[in-house]
Amino acid sequence: MANGSNYSLDFEKPIKELEKRIEEIRIFAEEKQIDMSEEIQRIEAKAQHLRKEIYRSLTPWQKVQIARHPKRPTFLEYIDLIFTAFVELHGDRLFRDDPALVGGLAYFEEIPVTILGQQKGRDTKENIYRNFGMPHPEGYRKAIRLMKQAEKFGRPVITFVDVAGAFPGKEAEERGQGEAVAKAIMEMAALTVPTIVVVTGEGGSGGALAIGTGDRVLMLEHAYYSVISPEGCASILWKNAAEAPKAAEVLQLTADDLLALKVIDEIIPEPLGGAHTDLERTAAAIKKSLRKNLRELMAIDVKDLLELRYHKFRGIGRYVEE
Amino acid sequence: MLKDLFRPKQKYVTIRQREDDNGITFPEQLEKKELPDGLWIKCNQCNQMIYHKDLEKNLKVCPKCQYHFRIGAWERIEYLVDPGTFHELFANISSCDPLGFPEYQDKLNKFKKATGLNEGVVTGTAQLEGIPLAIGVMDFGFVGGSMGSALGERLVRLFEYAYNEDLPVITFAASGGARMQEGILSLMQMAATCQAVNRLAEKAILFISVLTDPTTGGVFASFASQGDINIAEPGALIGFAGARVIQQTTRQTLPPGFQRSEFLLEHGIIDLIVNRKELRSTLARLLRFHQRRKREIS
Numbered sequence: 001m002a003n004g005s006n007y008s009l010d011f012e013k014p015i016k017e018l019e020k021r022i023e024e025i026r027i028f029a030e031e032k033q034i035d036m037s038e039e040i041q042r043i044e045a046k047a048q049h050l051r052k053e054i055y056r057s058l059t060p061w062q063k064v065q066i067a068r069h070p071k072r073p074t075f076l077e078y079i080d081l082i083f084t085a086f087v088e089l090h091g092d093r094l095f096r097d098d099p100a101l102v103g104g105l106a107y108f109e110e111i112p113v114t115i116l117g118q119q120k121g122r123d124t125k126e127n128i129y130r131n132f133g134m135p136h137p138e139g140y141r142k143a144i145r146l147m148k149q150a151e152k153f154g155r156p157v158i159t160f161v162d163v164a165g166a167f168p169g170k171e172a173e174e175r176g177q178g179e180a181v182a183k184a185i186m187e188m189a190a191l192t193v194p195t196i197v198v199v200t201g202e203g204g205s206g207g208a209l210a211i212g213t214g215d216r217v218l219m220l221e222h223a224y225y226s227v228i229s230p231e232g233c234a235s236i237l238w239k240n241a242a243e244a245p246k247a248a249e250v251l252q253l254t255a256d257d258l259l260a261l262k263v264i265d266e267i268i269p270e271p272l273g274g275a276h277t278d279l280e281r282t283a284a285a286i287k288k289s290l291r292k293n294l295r296e297l298m299a300i301d302v303k304d305l306l307e308l309r310y311h312k313f314r315g316i317g318r319y320v321e322e
Numbered sequence: 323m324l325k326d327l328f329r330p331k332q333k334y335v336t337i338r339q340r341e342d343d344n345g346i347t348f349p350e351q352l353e354k355k356e357l358p359d360g361l362w363i364k365c366n367q368c369n370q371m372i373y374h375k376d377l378e379k380n381l382k383v384c385p386k387c388q389y390h391f392r393i394g395a396w397e398r399i400e401y402l403v404d405p406g407t408f409h410e411l412f413a414n415i416s417s418c419d420p421l422g423f424p425e426y427q428d429k430l431n432k433f434k435k436a437t438g439l440n441e442g443v444v445t446g447t448a449q450l451e452g453i454p455l456a457i458g459v460m461d462f463g464f465v466g467g468s469m470g471s472a473l474g475e476r477l478v479r480l481f482e483y484a485y486n487e488d489l490p491v492i493t494f495a496a497s498g499g500a501r502m503q504e505g506i507l508s509l510m511q512m513a514a515t516c517q518a519v520n521r522l523a524e525k526a527i528l529f530i531s532v533l534t535d536p537t538t539g540g541v542f543a544s545f546a547s548q549g550d551i552n553i554a555e556p557g558a559l560i561g562f563a564g565a566r567v568i569q570q571t572t573r574q575t576l577p578p579g580f581q582r583s584e585f586l587l588e589h590g591i592i593d594l595i596v597n598r599k600e601l602r603s604t605l606a607r608l609l610r611f612h613q614r615r616k617r618e619i620s
Contacts, residue, residue, distance in 0.1 A: 166543075168563030170574045173581055176591040178542035178562035186516040186548060205500075205509060206543045206562075213513045227500050227509040227540070236502060237424065251505045252421050261420075263506050310521075313513040314478055317471030318420035318504075 007070050011054060011062050018047040055272055058222070060254050061245035064230060066222040067201045068164075071276040073283075074133075075102055075117030075160045078200070081283035082290065083108055083115060091142060095175065098139030100131045100167070101211075103146040108158065108290060111298075114150035116143050116211055117160030120201075134167035137180035140210050144180075144187050156194040156294060159211040164229070166207030181210045189213035189309060194297035198286060199223045199264070200275070203253075215309050216293045217263065219255045220282070221270040225263065226253035262316055266293070365389050367557075381598045390555050390598055392535055394437070395444040395461035398494055402602055403448035403457065410446040412479045417441060417472040419503070426503040429465060437463045442473050442497070445480040447489065451606035453613070456484035458493040462536070467497035469541050470504040474511025477545065481518035481529075490528040490609055495546035499539020512544035519545045528612040530605065533560050533583070533592065551608060552592040554583035555601075560592075 008016050022043050029036040058066070066072070079086050083106035090097040103116040118135060121127030135143075143159075150157045166172070166181055188195060188211060197214035203225025219225065228236075233251055234243035258264045268289050271278040297305065362371045367389035377384070381401050382391040393401070399408050419427045434440055442464035448457050458480045460467045477493070484491040500508040522529050531549030533542070535558035543562055546552075554560060561581035568574060579585050586592045596604045 166562065167571075168567045169572045170568060170576060170580070173561050173563065173568070174585075174589045176547070176586075176589065178538075178560075179547040179591055181543040181562065182512070182516060182545070182547045185513055185544065186520045189513060189517045190520050206512060206540055209509055209512055213517075225506060227505050228502050233502055250421065250423055253506065258506060261506060263510060310517055313510060313517055316510040317475050317507050317514065318418060319470075319472035319475050320416050320418045322414045322416070 009062070009065050009069070011058075011065075012051075015047055015051050015054065018043055018050065022047070051272055055274075059245065060224070060248035060251075060257075061230065063222045063254050064224050064244075064248050066274045067224050069274060069276050070122075072120075072162075072201050073275050073279045074122060075119050075162065075200070077279060078160065078283050078286065079106065079115065081280060082287045083113070086115070089146060092138045092145055094141055095138045098131075098136050098142060099129055100133050101135040101139030101143055103142060105155075108156075108294065111156065111294070112153075113156045113158050114146050115158050115160070116146060117200075118163040118207075118211075120162060131167060133163055134165060135163070135207065135210075136167050136169070136172045137175040137177050140166070140180040140184040143211050144184050147184075147188055147191055151191050151193050154193060156196070156298065157188070157191060157214070158196045158290065158294075159188075159198070159214065161197060161199045161203055161208045161212055161225075162201035162223075163204045163207045164202050165204035166210065181206045184210040185213050189313065190306070192302050192306065194294065194300075194305065195309075196290060196293055196297070198268070198290070199225050200286075204229065213309075213313060215297050215305060215312070216265045218266045218268055218286075218289050218293065219258065219264045220268050220275060220286075221255055222274055223255060224248075224253040225258055226251050366391070383598050388556060388597065390535065390557060392462055392496070394463055395439065395459040395494075398459045399444065399448070399457070401598070402605075403450055404452065407449040408446055408457075409448065410444065411483065412445050412476045413440070415441070415472050415475050415479070417470055417504075420471065420507055421503070421505050423503040423505070429503070433464050437461065439464045441476060442467045442469070443476050445476045447483075447487075450492075450602065450609060453606065453609045454489055455609065456480050456487070456489045456491045458491070460494055460496040460534075460541075462496040462498075465501060465503075467495075467541070468499060468501035468508070469497060469511050469515075469544075470501035470508045471511065473501070474508075474514050477511075478514050478518045481515070481522060481545075484527055485518075485521055485525060488525065488527065490530070490612060491522065492530045492532065492605060493545065493549075494532045494534055495537040495541050496534045497537055497539070497541035497546075499541055509540065512540050515545035516548060519548050528609070530608060532601070532605075533586075534558050536560070538562070538564065538581075547591070549593075551594075553601075553604070554586060554592050554595050555598055556583055556595050558583045560586050 022040055025036050086106040088104040102119045106115050118133045119130050120133030121130040147157055195214035197212050197217045199219040205227055230244035230248040231241040233247035235241045255267045268285050271281045275282040361374045363374055365384040368387035370386045382393050443458050443460045445458040458477055529549050530551045531546050533554040537560045583595050
């Protein structure tokens with residue numbers, strides 16, 4: 001596949017095996033100087049068919065694995081393909097700059113916007129620098145600062161969510177992780193500018209929701225969004241983290257589930273094989289969806305926008321009223 | 323961190339607890355135990371034996387070491403508000419099982435039966451030293467005080483009621499976090515409650531959040547940390563992530579008193595720590611500070 005790395009997903013093994021065979025035949029044909037293109041084409045067609053079959057019927061757990069794929073495109077990779085003239089703005093003006101949450105100014109097709117997103121690393125070194133994309137309180141406080149700045153200058157806010165969770169650590173607790181997450185949720189929900197959220201990879205609980213209370217919540221086809229990780233859920237429910245695939249089923253965390261539950265507004269399709277197999281196409285799909293939604297939101301009066309947003313999040317729960 | 327839970331309304335039994343993955347403790351068994359009348363209770367902190375009537379007289383605070391036993395929602399209301407003034411609202415809202423989650427319905431039934439509550443928060447109006455207010459009290463005994471759709475809805479309605487009626491709001495948090503069994507719908511209650519709290523600002527309505535043992539996860543990371551004034555009872559466990567998750571993720575050693583009220587005060591996250599016995603008078607005093615605006619209107 002395009003992004004040929006050593007990392008492969010379990011459920012893609014049959015495809016990988018066919019690809020390996022094609023490679024072997026190619027080498028063999030070259031060595032022996034014989035034409036085997038028909039055979040290669042036949043196997044390629046078979047591999048493509050298999051890929052379609054597998055991707056048509058992905059289980060929730062398989063989707064979680066795609067969402068966590070080390071080659072899954074990150075926020076910074078999307079920026080240049082979706083926005084122009086990006087200027088990164090750093091820091092919360094309180095404690096430090098958190099590299100796990102990136103923010104700044106950019107144009108979305110001539111419209112100045114503020115963009116924010118959790119940023120995972122693309123290799124071990126960067127992951128350590130980015131804390132695996134898990135923000136500390138200062139990351140969320142930077143997000144709040146930049147959102148309030150956007151509000152002041154009347155810029156729409158677009159956020160990209162991809163986070164395993166807000167960082168669970170001693171220092172994060174000392175600096176009020178819970179308070180920072182809550183404040184970000186609250187401030188974003190009350191912004192007097194249009195806000196769009198794109199869940200691109202992992203939607204890890206409060207750490208995701210902190211930049212997730214937008215007028216529109218869009219989600220990539222194989223992303224997931226959940227109150228708890230499947231592993232965490234499995235260890236509570238069945239005392240065994242290895243039951244995560246089962247937990248992924250019961251949590252209803254896929255884009256299809258969330259659309260049905262009205263937690264998200266739209267699913268953005270991914271290329272066959274997942275976003276990492278074709279970054280440009282994925283970015284183009286996100287851009288298309290952003291264009292449509294931003295246009296709609298910018299036509300709505302601010303007062304109505306706030307009212308609609310309030311009722312959107314207030315109306316998601318399901319309960320009995322007797 | 324195996325601790326004993328103090329459960330009200332059943333002759334003050336101590337019940338062993340188990341911990342979940344987040345280090346949050348839940349009652350292990352809910353069956354009532356037969357106990358003799360002249361019951362003595364051992365303090366969880368100083369191990370002193372306390373006669374149950376003395377403990378109750380002391381609002382379930384150990385007279386020797388000031389350890390605050392966990393108390394239920396109704397007990398809290400009884401200790402706090404002017405007698406006979408509490409009027410319950412939104413009791414008609416209760417949980418369903420929207421995701422068809424394994425064992426959830428059974429769990430709800432079991433907790434309803436064991437606690438006599440039908441949700442993990444009791445909401446309503448009351449008076450405190452004659453001052454009318456809206457009040458929401460969570461109960462850790464009901465599915466660990468976890469916030470699902472119904473609990474969130476009750477709180478949102480309480481905040482909205484306070485907004486409409488121009489009443490100050492006090493909430494008492496006691497929760498392990500979001501209710502896993504309602505999945506993403508529980509997470510969205512964090513957004514709903516935060517929004518409702520934020521609206522109070524439009525009318526300068528006071529919101530006091532009292533954090534009690536324990537207040538963690540999605541409840542701390544939403545409305546409960548967003549009071550105009552955040553108060554904690556002494557020694558309460560308050561935090562975002564569970565201690566065990568932190569240790570597993572970072573291999574950090576956590577200092578004694580980590581995520582306790584005193585730790586939060588030191589780190590600037592709460593406004594003050596108030597002993598349960600002084601809570602009523604402190605809250606009344608804080609409420610009175612905010613009555614000025616109303617007088618101007620009338």
